[in-house]
Amino acid sequence: MHQVLVTGGAGFVGANLVHHLLRHTDARVTVLDAFTYAASTESLVKLSPLRTHVVAGDVADEQLVDSLVATHDTVVHLAAESHNDNSLHDPAPFVHTNLVGTFTLLEAVRRHGVRFHHVSTDEVYGDLDLDSPERFTENSAYRPSSPYSATKAGADHLVRAWVRSFGINATISNCSNNYGPWQHVEKLVPRTITTALDGGRPRVYGDGLNVRDWIHTDDHAAAVLAILERGRIGATYLIGADGERSNLDLVRSILRLCGRGEDEIDFVRDRAGHDRRYAIDSTTLRTELGWRPRFDDVEAGLAATVAWYRDHEHWWRSRKARTEASYAAVGQ
Ligand code: NAD
Ligand code: DAU
Numbered sequence: 093m094h095q096v097l098v099t100g101g102a103g104f105v106g107a108n109l110v111h112h113l114l115r116h117t118d119a120r121v122t123v124l125d126a127f128t129y130a131a132s133t134e135s136l137v138k139l140s141p142l143r144t145h146v147v148a149g150d151v152a153d154e155q156l157v158d159s160l161v162a163t164h165d166t167v168v169h170l171a172a173e174s175h176n177d178n179s180l181h182d183p184a185p186f187v188h189t190n191l192v193g194t195f196t197l198l199e200a201v202r203r204h205g206v207r208f209h210h211v212s213t214d215e216v217y218g219d220l221d222l223d224s225p226e227r228f229t230e231n232s233a234y235r236p237s238s239p240y241s242a243t244k245a246g247a248d249h250l251v252r253a254w255v256r257s258f259g260i261n262a263t264i265s266n267c268s269n270n271y272g273p274w275q276h277v278e279k280l281v282p283r284t285i286t287t288a289l290d291g292g293r294p295r296v297y298g299d300g301l302n303v304r305d306w307i308h309t310d311d312h313a314a315a316v317l318a319i320l321e322r323g324r325i326g327a328t329y330l331i332g333a334d335g336e337r338s339n340l341d342l343v344r345s346i347l348r349l350c351g352r353g354e355d356e357i358d359f360v361r362d363r364a365g366h367d368r369r370y371a372i373d374s375t376t377l378r379t380e381l382g383w384r385p386r387f388d389d390v391e392a393g394l395a396a397t398v399a400w401y402r403d404h405e406h407w408w409r410s411r412k413a414r415t416e417a418s419y420a421a422v423g424q
Contacts, residue, residue: 093117093207093320097164099124099151099197100171104275105211105309107135109168112313114143124160125171126150126189134407135274151193154200161200166320169197170211175278176240180364181422183239190243191250198254201262208262209320210251214305214330215241216266219367222303227373228266230328237365248328255326263323265316267331268372271393272309273400277408278415280304281394284343285401286408288350295424298362300340303369307333308387308396318381332372333385335393345391349398361423 096113100106101123110121122145125131136146149156151171161167171193173179173186194210201208217228218235236245254260271281284294315331323329337345344354377383387393401408 093119093166095120095122095164096166096168097122097124097160099167099169099193101125102127102131102133102136102146103170103174104130104272105270105312106170107132107274108272108309109170109313109316110136110139110144112310112317114139116317119166120144122147122160122164124149124151124157128173130174130276132274132407152188152196154196157196158200158203161197161206162204164206166207166209167197167201168209168211168316168320169194172244173240175276176215176238177278177363177424179238179240179243186239186243190240191246194247194250198250198260202254202258202260205261207320208251208260209316209323210247210262210264211316212248212264212266213241213244214266214268214332214370214372215367216245216248220369220371222301222369224369227371228330229373230330230376237367261325263319263325264328265319265331266328267312267315268305268307268333268335268370270307270309270312271397273397273404275309276415277411280339280342281346281397282401282408283415284346285350285398286412288347288352289402289405290412293356293358294343294347295358295360295419296339296343297360297424298366300338300343300357300359302339302366303336303371304339304342305332305370305372306335306337306342306390306393307331307385308393311385311387314386315377315383318377318383322381324380329377329381330372330374331377332374333388335390336371337390342390342394345394346398349395
């Protein structure tokens with residue numbers, strides 16, 4: 093792995109992955125990113141210019157993608173429209189980037205014989221009952237609920253078909269909910285932290301009993317690197333850190349960490365089609381590749397994340413007003 097192309101490298105998970113790759117390998121990294129509202133140039137400014145190159149462009153641009161893939165030995169694909177709420181209001185960009193973009197990359201990878209890793213989500217498996225002992229495994233059936241998760245599920249299927257029919261060298265990972273630095277304030281953790289720091293009342297959808305399985309984004313990055321270095325071609329790995337928490341519980345923790353009362357919450361209109369519970373069984377990743385999460389305590393990870401947002405108000409402040417105006421327009 094010498095020349096790595098990271099799509100979506102200016103987004104939340106992508107930027108943290110790029111930092112991780114530069115810290116833990118000798119590879120040179122090219123970021124391909126369309127710089128949508130979700131991207132952040134600031135997350136990339138401290139990277140070594142000798143080892144990083146940033147290209148602004150669309151993953152569905154066939155010519156651009158072909159020329160970049162031809163000059164790299166590894167592609168890690170994260171570029172996506174990533175927010176469920178947005179996908180309910182305007183699904184079109186999700187189909188374009190998540191499906192057409194993935195297809196465009198797969199065709200280029202097939203032409204040039206390049207190693208491909210597809211970063212996907214646990215949401216492709218739909219949801220679980222709150223009282224079920226079940227967790228998602230590599231063998232769980234695909235049952236996506238939202239336009240976002242349906243396009244990610246479709247992209248996973250494309251990757252598997254290209255492995256089987258065309259023999260490309262690809263792996264897939266499906267990870268649970270990430271938190272950490274540089275996450276856009278539209279998402280639950282940073283939205284809640286920044287609202288709490290501003291003295292406002294965080295918004296909880298529905299009854300707040302929905303469960304998500306939280307993982308620090310550095311642990312996600314370490315798992316992706318383990319798969320790039322030691323993963324079986326054609327395999328899927330589920331990434332999770334045993335971090336199941338209800339949204340209500342998580343929001344209360346954040347309020348406490350911000351020095352606020354834990355009942356200062358507004359319950360708002362539920363998300364349409366809202367998945368009830370996600371839970372990951374990451375046994376394969378742990379036993380086969382020896383990966384372990386460094387942040388195995390969500391509370392400690394959240395405390396570090398609250399500290400990061402306290403220190404980076406200049407970064408999130410400009411995004412906050414715009415994001416809250418969009419939420420207010422739909423009563424959330
Ligand atoms: P994000 O929205 O923060 O970042 C996505 C990035 O993709 C942005 O920089 C955006 O500019 C870029 N992008 C969007 N459309 C593009 C296009 N057409 N061409 C090139 N770049 C484009 O998302 P994220 O949370 O960092 O998620 C990144 C990936 O990880 C996604 O594929 C997502 O499905 C997956 N994932 C995320 C999580 C999570 O909890 N955040 C969990 C599991 C999997
Ligand atoms: O599971 C992995 C997925 O996690 C990724 O594939 C997605 O890209 C990522 O956005 C995330 O999806 P979620 O929909 O789970 O994340 P979000 O932060 O939007 O919401 C988390 C939970 O919190 C969800 O149950 C909805 C709820 N919520 C969200 C917001 C923004 C609230 O109750 N209040 C809020 O203000």
